[in-house]
Amino acid sequence: PATENDARSGNSVAAIRKSILDHIHFSQARLPVMATCNDWYVALAYTVRDRMFGHWMNVVQAIADPQRKIVGYLSAEFLMGPHLGNALINLGIHDNTRAAVAQLGLNLDDLLAQEEEPGLGNGGLGRLAACYMDSLATLGVPALGYGIRYEFGIFSQEIRDGRQVEKTDKWLRLGNPWEIHRPELSCTVNFGGRTEWFHDERGRLRIRWIPNRVIKGVPYDTPIPAFRKDFIGILRLWKSEAVESFDFQAFNVGDYYKAVDEKVVSETVSKVLYPNDEPEIGKTLRLAQQYFFVSCALQDMIRVHLIRGKALDTFHESFAVQLNDTHPAIAVAELMRLLVDEHDMDWCEAWTITRNVFSYTNHTLLSEALEKWPLPFFGHLLPRHLEIIYEINHRFLEEVRRHAPGDDGLASRLSIIDEGGQKSIRMAHLASVAGHRINGVAELHTKLLSRTVLRDFHAIYPDRFVNVTNGVTPRRWMVLSNPKLAGLLESAIGDRWICRFEEEIEKIAPLADDPAFRNHWREVKRGNKADLAGLIHERTGNTVDPDTLFDVQVKRIHEYKRQHLNVLHIVTLYNRIRRNPNLDITPRTFIFGGKAAPGYAMAKLIIKLINDVGAVVNRDPDVAGRLKVVFFPNFNVKNGQMIYPAAELSEQISTAGKEASGTGNMKFSMNGALTIGTLDGANVEIREAVGPENFFLFGLTVDQVNDLWGRGYNPRRYYEENAQLREAVDLLYSGHFSPDHQARFVPLLDTLLNHDPYMLLADYQAYIDCQDQIAAAYRDQEHWTRISILNVARMGRFSSDRSIREYCKDIWRIRQGV
Numbered sequence: 001p002a003t004e005n006d007a008r009s010g011n012s013v014a015a016i017r018k019s020i021l022d023h024i025h026f027s028q029a030r031l032p033v034m035a036t037c038n039d040w041y042v043a044l045a046y047t048v049r050d051r052m053f054g055h056w057m058n059v060v061q062a063i064a065d066p067q068r069k070i071v072g073y074l075s076a077e078f079l080m081g082p083h084l085g086n087a088l089i090n091l092g093i094h095d096n097t098r099a100a101v102a103q104l105g106l107n108l109d110d111l112l113a114q115e116e117e118p119g120l121g122n123g124g125l126g127r128l129a130a131c132y133m134d135s136l137a138t139l140g141v142p143a144l145g146y147g148i149r150y151e152f153g154i155f156s157q158e159i160r161d162g163r164q165v166e167k168t169d170k171w172l173r174l175g176n177p178w179e180i181h182r183p184e185l186s187c188t189v190n191f192g193g194r195t196e197w198f199h200d201e202r203g204r205l206r207i208r209w210i211p212n213r214v215i216k217g218v219p220y221d222t223p224i225p226a227f228r229k230d231f232i233g234i235l236r237l238w239k240s241e242a243v244e245s246f247d248f249q250a251f252n253v254g255d256y257y258k259a260v261d262e263k264v265v266s267e268t269v270s271k272v273l274y275p276n277d278e279p280e281i282g283k284t285l286r287l288a289q290q291y292f293f294v295s296c297a298l299q300d301m302i303r304v305h306l307i308r309g310k311a312l313d314t315f316h317e318s319f320a321v322q323l324n325d326t327h328p329a330i331a332v333a334e335l336m337r338l339l340v341d342e343h344d345m346d347w348c349e350a351w352t353i354t355r356n357v358f359s360y361t362n363h364t365l366l367s368e369a370l371e372k373w374p375l376p377f378f379g380h381l382l383p384r385h386l387e388i389i390y391e392i393n394h395r396f397l398e399e400v401r402r403h404a405p406g407d408d409g410l411a412s413r414l415s416i417i418d419e420g421g422q423k424s425i426r427m428a429h430l431a432s433v434a435g436h437r438i439n440g441v442a443e444l445h446t447k448l449l450s451r452t453v454l455r456d457f458h459a460i461y462p463d464r465f466v467n468v469t470n471g472v473t474p475r476r477w478m479v480l481s482n483p484k485l486a487g488l489l490e491s492a493i494g495d496r497w498i499c500r501f502e503e504e505i506e507k508i509a510p511l512a513d514d515p516a517f518r519n520h521w522r523e524v525k526r527g528n529k530a531d532l533a534g535l536i537h538e539r540t541g542n543t544v545d546p547d548t549l550f551d552v553q554v555k556r557i558h559e560y561k562r563q564h565l566n567v568l569h570i571v572t573l574y575n576r577i578r579r580n581p582n583l584d585i586t587p588r589t590f591i592f593g594g595k596a597a598p599g600y601a602m603a604k605l606i607i608k609l610i611n612d613v614g615a616v617v618n619r620d621p622d623v624a625g626r627l628k629v630v631f632f633p634n635f636n637v638k639n640g641q642m643i644y645p646a647a648e649l650s651e652q653i654s655t656a657g658k659e660a661s662g663t664g665n666m667k668f669s670m671n672g673a674l675t676i677g678t679l680d681g682a683n684v685e686i687r688e689a690v691g692p693e694n695f696f697l698f699g700l701t702v703d704q705v706n707d708l709w710g711r712g713y714n715p716r717r718y719y720e721e722n723a724q725l726r727e728a729v730d731l732l733y734s735g736h737f738s739p740d741h742q743a744r745f746v747p748l749l750d751t752l753l754n755h756d757p758y759m760l761l762a763d764y765q766a767y768i769d770c771q772d773q774i775a776a777a778y779r780d781q782e783h784w785t786r787i788s789i790l791n792v793a794r795m796g797r798f799s800s801d802r803s804i805r806e807y808c809k810d811i812w813r814i815r816q817g818v
């Protein structure tokens with residue numbers, strides 16, 4: 001058909017080739033012979049983007065249709081990963097594009113490698129937002145993801161001398177072909193100053209905010225394509241800029257340099273992603289970032305609602321707004337300000353709307369990780385919002401007192417304002433007072449949430465609490481990253497599993513009993529392992545053997561995630577080999593990856609520990625290649641796409657009660673890795689789904705952990721009573737792995753022996769025993785493969801499509817599309 005060959009939108013090989021050449025000429029102004037690899041990448045990216053614009057129009061229609069509710073997903077982080085490969089898959093033009101590119105004498109893989117991934121997130125929370133954008137689009141739910149267009153995303157990690165070195169992430173250096181700059185949709189955002197009373201034109205006493213700084217937010221839109229459907233989601237990220245009129249004032253008084261300064265300060269707001277995955281109190285810029293993007297987002301949503309021709313009193317019928325953790329929770333006060341101050345609405349009516357609009361997802365149980373802002377500091381940046389929060393709190397606490405008269409303890413525990421010591425605003429309380437739904441991200445997490453950090457809220461508002469277990473998108477994490485597996489699945493059960501994962505993927509379960517299928521399965525895994533081995537060699541210089549067990553732990557480096565427990569296992573195996581060099585052990589390759597927050601000294605020491613242990617173990621002739629330890633630098637989405645498909649053992653070993661959900665655990669299992677894990681986060685549900693016999697469980701439960709703390713935990717006792725553990729710890733103390741600095745790991749080891757806040761020593765023996773079972777199980781490859789197939793077959797629940805359907809039904813009250 002003619003449309004197939006249209007250079008602007010056609011999907012035939014000829015049309016795609018023509019389009020790339022057109023863009024080299026008309027967008028890049030290059031002669032093909034002079035074009036660089038990046039020029040070709042950009043031309044291809046434009047070619048692909050062109051093919052999304054038709055879909056975009058459908059979304060614009062849905063957004064303009066007053067009958068359809070729109071999801072506003074507010075998140076300080078979106079860890080999208082590279083767009084090109086994903087777009088080719090979702091648009092269904094991967095094969096034709098590869099052919100078109102080949103006809104131009106190029107290799108698609110080189111062009112894919114050219115893309116700098118937008119790393120606008122730290123880890124799980126940001127990546128979850130990205131998977132949810134994919135599912136929202138694929139399910140046909142109109143959605144706007146609102147966030148910050150950080151100029152510098154998460155730092156890129158280099159490893160020098162076994163230590164993490166951070167490099168700024170200049171992802172926009174060569175431009176960004178995926179975004180559309182929309183200056184006409186800019187918003188202004190105020191900061192600082194004071195509030196004052198005034199009489200409006202109708203003589204009523206009102207409040208206005210006289211800020212002392214104004215900046216502009218400029219949106220950049222990126223289309224997020226649905227899988228094989230005429231639909232997209234819109235990721236709308238805001239860049240901060242100076243407001244021109246401010247410059248003008250300065251110019252008039254001749255203060256040119258002040259005007260330039262103003263520009264620099266204004267642009268600072270969206271300059272850099274904070275590279276922590278836990279808050280430290282009192283960073284002005286972080287609060288400014290949060291308020292900045294939230295205010296832009298709400299102004300934008302109100303604009304859309306008014307375009308629909310509707311009055312503001314029905315705003316909640318147009319938008320369901322999700323708060324991805326408390327980072328955007330200031331939205332509650334901002335919507336009240338916009339409705340009451342700017343749009344002259346009555347407080348009670350505004351509050352009803354606000355309550356209907358928002359819901360809140362919690363991602364942590366660590367009470368020390370709950371966001372709090374000191375009052376004076378907050379009032380200095382957002383004086384009007386402080387007043388509004390006082391008013392919300394006042395009315396809320398009145399309701400609480402009516403509910404439980406005389407219980408002042410309850411009121412002070414529930415208060416949005418923490419009155420103890422340095423007064424501060426508890427953002428989780430603000431989000432919980434306003435949200436009509438509060439959700440945790442795994443069953444265990446939701447249960448613990450309502451029993452611990454939000455127990456008083458649960459007591460008065462039990463109906464607000466719901467669980468939505470996290471999920472990940474099978475498009476990126478299987479079809480795109482594991483084409484070999486996807487091909488095998490397609491030959492066995494067709495391709496309906498890609499969008500109907502829950503219903504379809506279990507159809508491969510019977511094939512676990514088919515020896516020929518198991519052989520194919522092993523070939524797929526073996527191929528992925530060989531690919532990863534090549535990459536490991538390229539990135540680290542290490543040679544790893546694809547015929548060893550690939551034992552992988554990739555995630556942010558954190559004490560609670562216990563990468564150092566994994567290291568204790570390695571040292572234990574190493575000691576066994578040293579004692580008996582002829583020991584018959586299952587050869588393993590231990591692969592680690594992950595970034596440490598730049599200010600988190602212990603996490604950085606753990607990286608050094610992994611590398612130092614690796615350096616000694618990898619070279620020891622007694623080991624004879626049976627153990628290899630590699631630290632894969634700069635773990636990010638792109639590298640993850642190479643790592644998950646090659647993994648055979650997934651390490652999910654956090655202390656029970658600490659990991660809210662985990663999502664890497666799902667990516668591994670969907671790619672056929674077996675899990676060694678604790679009863680923490682979503683591990684619990686993964687184990688139930690795949691069957692306890694197909695999951696390697698170890699360690700204390702949440703109740704046992706609490707019990708042990710209650711009885712008085714003495715880690716040193718475990719050390720003294722367990723010879724194997726003592727030998728491992730002593731070897732680390734001895735400086736065997738750090739001959740250049742014998743005492744290097746003393747801070748880490750002393751922490752383990754004296755406090756051990758994450759109970760590594762309590763779980764050590766159970767972990768080692770479980771690993772020994774795994775080593776034995778791996779020797780029966782037929783059995784191992786069976787379990788691997790069953791793991792994939794039973795992962796249906798963990799598609800983010802299922803999560804998004806639950807959000808639509810239980811939280812957003814959206815029926816259409818889905």
Ligand code: 26Y
Nearest residue numbers: 124125277278279363441659660661662663
């Ligand atoms: C306030 C700021 C410094 C901050 C920035 C990022 C605080 C926290 C974070 C990120 C938190 C995070 O990634 N949490 C993870 O969310 C995942 C998605 O729900 C969970 O699977 C995972 O268990 C949880 O640790």
